[in-house]
Amino acid sequence: xxxxxxxxxxxxxxxxxxxxxxxxxxxxxxxxxxxxxxxxxxxxxxxxxxxxxxxxxxxxxxxxxxxxxxxxxxxxxxxxxxxxxxxxxxxxxxxxxxxxxxxxxxxxxxxxxxxxxxxxxxxxxxxxxxxxxxxxxxxxxxxxxxxxxxxxxxxxxxxxxxxxxxxxxxxxxxxxxxxxxxxxxxxxxxxxxxxxxxxxxxxxxxxxxxxxxxxxxxxxxxxxxxxxxxxxxxxxxxxxxxxxxxxxxxxxxxxxxxxxxxxxxxxxxxxxxxxxxxxxxxxxxxxxxxxxxxxxxxxxxxxxxxxxxxxxxxxx
Amino acid sequence: xxxxxxxxxxxxxxxxxxxxxxxxxxxxxxxxxxxxxxxxxxxxxxxxxxxxxxxxxxxxxxxxxxxxxxxxxxxxxxxxxxxxxxxxxxxxxxxxxxxxxxxxxxxxxxxxxxxxxxxxxxxxxxxxxxxxxxxxxxxxxxxxxxxxxxxxxxxxxxxxxxxxxxxxxxxxxxxxxxxxxxxxxxxxxxxxxxxxxxxxxxxxxxxxxxxxxxxxxxxxxxxxxxxxxxxxxxxxxxxxxxxxxxxxxxxxxxxxxxxxxxxxxxxxxxxxxxxxxxxxxxxxxxxxxxxxxxxxxxxxxxxxxxxxxxxxxxxx
Numbered sequence: 146x147x148x149x150x151x152x153x154x155x156x157x158x159x160x161x162x163x164x165x166x167x168x169x170x171x172x173x174x175x176x177x178x179x180x181x182x183x184x185x186x187x188x189x190x191x192x193x194x195x196x197x198x199x200x201x202x203x204x205x206x207x208x209x210x211x212x213x214x215x216x217x218x219x220x221x222x223x224x225x226x227x228x229x230x231x232x233x234x235x236x237x238x239x240x241x242x243x244x245x246x247x248x249x250x251x252x253x254x255x256x257x258x259x260x261x262x263x264x265x266x267x268x269x270x271x272x273x274x275x276x277x278x279x280x281x282x283x284x285x286x287x288x289x290x291x292x293x294x295x296x297x298x299x300x301x302x303x304x305x306x307x308x309x310x311x312x313x314x315x316x317x318x319x320x321x322x323x324x325x326x327x328x329x330x331x332x333x334x335x336x337x338x339x340x341x342x343x344x345x346x347x348x349x350x351x352x353x354x355x356x357x358x359x360x361x362x363x364x365x366x367x368x369x370x371x372x373x374x375x376x377x378x379x380x381x382x383x384x385x386x387x388x389x390x391x392x393x394x395x396x397x398x399x400x401x402x403x404x405x406x407x408x409x410x411x412x413x414x415x416x417x418x419x420x421x422x423x424x425x426x427x428x429x430x431x432x433x434x435x436x437x438x439x440x441x442x443x444x445x446x447x448x449x450x451x452x453x454x455x456x457x458x459x460x461x
Numbered sequence: 462x463x464x465x466x467x468x469x470x471x472x473x474x475x476x477x478x479x480x481x482x483x484x485x486x487x488x489x490x491x492x493x494x495x496x497x498x499x500x501x502x503x504x505x506x507x508x509x510x511x512x513x514x515x516x517x518x519x520x521x522x523x524x525x526x527x528x529x530x531x532x533x534x535x536x537x538x539x540x541x542x543x544x545x546x547x548x549x550x551x552x553x554x555x556x557x558x559x560x561x562x563x564x565x566x567x568x569x570x571x572x573x574x575x576x577x578x579x580x581x582x583x584x585x586x587x588x589x590x591x592x593x594x595x596x597x598x599x600x601x602x603x604x605x606x607x608x609x610x611x612x613x614x615x616x617x618x619x620x621x622x623x624x625x626x627x628x629x630x631x632x633x634x635x636x637x638x639x640x641x642x643x644x645x646x647x648x649x650x651x652x653x654x655x656x657x658x659x660x661x662x663x664x665x666x667x668x669x670x671x672x673x674x675x676x677x678x679x680x681x682x683x684x685x686x687x688x689x690x691x692x693x694x695x696x697x698x699x700x701x702x703x704x705x706x707x708x709x710x711x712x713x714x715x716x717x718x719x720x721x722x723x724x725x726x727x728x729x730x731x732x733x734x735x736x737x738x739x740x741x742x743x744x745x746x747x748x749x750x751x752x753x754x755x756x757x758x759x760x761x762x763x764x765x766x767x768x769x770x771x772x773x774x775x776x777x
Binding site for chain 1: 554558565578580581591593614617723730737738739741
């Protein structure tokens with residue numbers, strides 16, 4: 146039975162200002178930004194983004210942890226996460242932003258945005274050959290909520306879509322590959338690689354030179370392109386730069402980086418075939434994310450099951 | 462009754478090499494590039510793009526004119542077009558390319574591509590506020606085949622879509638405006654204006670300063686954007702430049718121009734808030750466009766009705 150005295154929400158975030166989150170959560174719940182001591186008995190829920198290590202471990206009445214992002218690697222960076230349910234945020238809004246970002250970057254690579262911007266600078270009026278979308282295969286690594294939504298949007302835009310996931314998945318209109326055995330055939334069939342994997346010990350650094358060099362080299366775009374909108378530590382940036390310079394990779398759109406903010410001396414900033422955004426693909430807008438959290442707390446207290454639970458074994 | 466001797470196809474194009482068209486049409490029909498004299502009785506069909514003025518007028522057995530483009534203004538530039546049915550090209554492929562182009566340009570304006578490219582050049586790590594697609598209204602001028610297909614794609618991507626056409630139209634999910642009376646309310650509600658109108662005496666120069674200055678000024682993108690993928694002579698380029706410099710227009714993506722190729726001294730080439738492509742939004746790929754033309758000729762000869770006929774009165 147929950148301790149009746151435990152009714153407070155701990156809001157523990159680092160790296161951004163929690164003001165709006167605080168206001169929106171406070172409208173319905175008592176919220177604190179720090180526990181009253183290491184074993185604060187009044188805290189029932191924790192809403193976290195990269196919480197300080199150990200902060201959750203001592204709370205005797207903590208019942209549920211809510212992640213402020215779709216990924217939860219930031220939670221497990223803390224080795225002392227208590228064994229309570231962890232709920233990931235799933236908001237239409239977050240998914241919507243990610244669909245826009247992926248469609249935008251896929252279309253910019255497909256429609257040769259860089260070539261046209263170069264031509265405009267040189268005042269060149271020239272129409273390069275333009276493949277049709279149904280000649281181009283977009284390969285999505287990660288077929289969770291976001292990967293599946295992106296796949297649907299790309300199908301609507303006319304692209305061929307392949308998907309790869311750790312364990313087998315099925316999806317209408319998508320050619321699905323799975324596991325280590327499926328990785329090479331998936332990459333060999335991919336012109337534009339979209340990375341939307343969760344970051345786990347099994348996926349860390351997966352986008353390396355070996356993976357990039359297996360992308361389709363003789364496709365209609367004159368070389369494969371990479372889009373990473375997942376997590377920066379999925380990629381090896383030195384390998385991406387090497388693949389670009391060896392001609393194995395035509396272009397890259399990166400929203401995430403091994404270390405963020407990206408260091409000023411990273412060659413990615415100035416590489417002519419790299420487009421980068423500052424971890425901005427999907428904005429975590431608290432106005433859209435707080436209401437479903439509050440709704441889950443209320444449902445949980447009515448005895449209903451929590452949704453969007455993290456599988457601690459798999460790490461996502 | 463058709464003259465049995467009239468079985469040849471006249472392929473009359475200017476401005477591009479007709480070689481592939483010739484090959485593909487010749488596989489099924491006898492094709493000539495010029496009539497045998499001004500009153501050649503052997504020509505039954507004409508496949509044209511900006512045909513020389515008067516070339517069609519004298520052909521006694523001409524039965525159908527096929528346009529190589531979706532628009533037919535290039536045909537009526539010739540004042541002596543005989544009064545026979547004119548069929549516009551409608552190919553999935555052409556529509557598909559246009560959907561891609563419109564989605565690409567709308568997303569690049571919406572997702573602040575120019576801002577991020579500027580920031581990357583200056584190595585700035587900053588996330589500007591990003592409105593959601595459902596806060597942004599895309600207004601499509603022209604709800605023909607291409608306009609409607611673009612509207613459907615934009616709805617799928619989550620945008621609000623308004624449409625304007627000369628005569629009233631309806632479309633699921635799209636707020637439709639029509640005629641002169643509907644123009645101002647349509648423009649007042651538009652953040653991104655997409656021009657896909659046919660070029661007729663009534664639409665020539667319609668995208669002028671008066672139209673641009675009525676676009677929504679206090680929308681979520683910090684100013685309205687223009688995309689013209691229709692015809693260049695729909696726009697007044699001096700007015701676009703003036704609206705950009707007065708701050709009435711935030712950005713423009715132009716695929717078409719009053720005169721093509723765009724003159725090297727046009728300020729559009731170097732304007733920092735203009736993105737331009739060389740009339741390349743929708744490639745007229747003969748491999749996709751010739752088969753439906755040949756199919757229409759065969760159907761016509763079986764006594765079936767021609768499809769996609771041009772309304773000569775309306776001029777499109």
